[in-house]
Amino acid sequence: MKKRIAIYGSTGSIGTQALDVISQHPKLFQVEILSAHSNASLLIEQSLKFEPNMVIISDEKKYEEVNNALASKGIKVFAGEQSLIELAASDSYDVLLAAIVGYAGLSSTLAAAEQGKTIALANKETLVVAGDLVTETLKQKGARIIPVDSEHSAIFQCLVGEHHNPVSKVILTASGGPFLGKKPNFLINVKKDHALQHPNWTMGAKITIDSASLMNKGLEMIEAKWLFGLQNEQIEVIIHPQSIIHSMVEFADGSVKAQMGLPDMKLPIQYALAFPDRLSNNWKRLSMKNYPSLTFEPADIKTFRNLALASQAMFTGGNAPCVLNAANEIVVDAFLKNKIGFLEMSDIIEKTLEKITFIEKPSLHDYVQTNQVARDYAQSLIK
Numbered sequence: 001m002k003k004r005i006a007i008y009g010s011t012g013s014i015g016t017q018a019l020d021v022i023s024q025h026p027k028l029f030q031v032e033i034l035s036a037h038s039n040a041s042l043l044i045e046q047s048l049k050f051e052p053n054m055v056i057i058s059d060e061k062k063y064e065e066v067n068n069a070l071a072s073k074g075i076k077v078f079a080g081e082q083s084l085i086e087l088a089a090s091d092s093y094d095v096l097l098a099a100i101v102g103y104a105g106l107s108s109t110l111a112a113a114e115q116g117k118t119i120a121l122a123n124k125e126t127l128v129v130a131g132d133l134v135t136e137t138l139k140q141k142g143a144r145i146i147p148v149d150s151e152h153s154a155i156f157q158c159l160v161g162e163h164h165n166p167v168s169k170v171i172l173t174a175s176g177g178p179f180l181g182k183k184p185n186f187l188i189n190v191k192k193d194h195a196l197q198h199p200n201w202t203m204g205a206k207i208t209i210d211s212a213s214l215m216n217k218g219l220e221m222i223e224a225k226w227l228f229g230l231q232n233e234q235i236e237v238i239i240h241p242q243s244i245i246h247s248m249v250e251f252a253d254g255s256v257k258a259q260m261g262l263p264d265m266k267l268p269i270q271y272a273l274a275f276p277d278r279l280s281n282n283w284k285r286l287s288m289k290n291y292p293s294l295t296f297e298p299a300d301i302k303t304f305r306n307l308a309l310a311s312q313a314m315f316t317g318g319n320a321p322c323v324l325n326a327a328n329e330i331v332v333d334a335f336l337k338n339k340i341g342f343l344e345m346s347d348i349i350e351k352t353l354e355k356i357t358f359i360e361k362p363s364l365h366d367y368v369q370t371n372q373v374a375r376d377y378a379q380s381l382i383k
């Protein structure tokens with residue numbers, strides 16, 4: 001029996017790499033559902049190649065175009081956010097690869113969790129915004145998340161066979177991004193073209209800016225907290241510019257396990273789709289001879305304030321991480337449109353965190369509200 005895969009966000013960086021992985025294992029995987037926001041032409045191209053049973057285009061204006069191209073092939077075409085939620089809750093697939101970017105991925109991921117599904121999670125924002133609700137739902141409905149984010153895949157891999165053993169801490173590695181070692185007097189003038197040049201990874205625009213500002217590592221601390229049931233104090237970050245060690249786990253006895261590999265997202269994507277199996281492939285392999293020195297240094301949180309703000313939001317808890325995420329989505333978008341400078345991103349996030357009313361135990365409705373008011377407030381600070 002082939003595993004039936006639904007890929008939400010198939011036209012993005014993770015989505016296209018997932019299709020690469022699947023195309024190398026046609027006997028094991030079958031694409032059942034593909035979704036895209038507005039890139040109709042790529043969605044059509046992917047659908048003609050992988051022949052899913054269903055596709056979803058979120059942008060309803062593109063429905064006609066996609067339907068005209070695919071209906072005669074027997075592919076059912078849906079449009080809009082509601083369709084993402086309904087098909088995520090359907091019986092038609094075995095694993096949902098949640099690879100939509102940002103808050104927009106929350107509703108469909110929650111719908112899959114409600115139905116007890118297996119979710120290969122790339123969309124870290126879902127756990128940042130509503131980690132308590134998502135993990136509670138997983139527990140109640142017998143659903144599970146297999147992480148795709150490389151750091152969390154590394155931790156997950158280190159924990160296989162260790163579930164009865166207490167973890168003393170996890171150490172998330174961060175490349176440091178294109179501005180490692182830079183100070184505020186340099187960062188004040190950087191533009192998006194420079195920020196988009198990540199030294200080790202090729203990714204979507206939003207996560208690439210998050211990596212340059214270290215917000216990505218802050219979001220990943222919160223993601224790790226919920227994925228692995230950790231106390232805030234058990235999560236550490238270390239800069240490791242070579243991106244070879246993808247993260248580490250320290251156990252009660254002081255032993256530290258690390259997972260290593262070349263920086264290539266196809267590996268954690270394949271691991272999540274094939275879990276518990278490891279599949280062979282012909283990708284480039286890590287040779288330690290090419291890395292005579294793996295180096296580590298503390299993160300400069302005075303310069304890269306987003307990491308400190310995210311850590312603070314994690315310790316505050318409640319709806320604070322939701323506020324952080326909402327403000328961050330607004331400022332990243334504004335930075336990409338050249339409306340604000342690199343350092344202004346942290347200023348606006350900080351002001352938004354101070355402004356929005358704290359809720360200690362938010363409901364889903366509270367999260368939806370918090371997301372909206374935080375976005376509106378952050379937007380009002382952008383001229």
Ligand code: NAD
Nearest residue numbers: 009010011012013014036037100101104122123124203204
């Ligand atoms: P991307 O921008 O390349 O792709 C995003 C996908 O989401 C696209 O298919 C797009 O059509 C879809 N999308 C965007 N907005 C949407 C909306 N409002 N409604 C429905 N669909 C929408 O992003 P990416 O780099 O592939 O990242 C996807 C997720 O994976 C993010 O949460 C990111 O943090 C996470 N992630 C990415 C990488 C990576 O290497 N790219 C690594 C780790 C984690």
Ligand code: MG
Nearest residue numbers: 149150151220
């Ligand atoms: Mg990561």
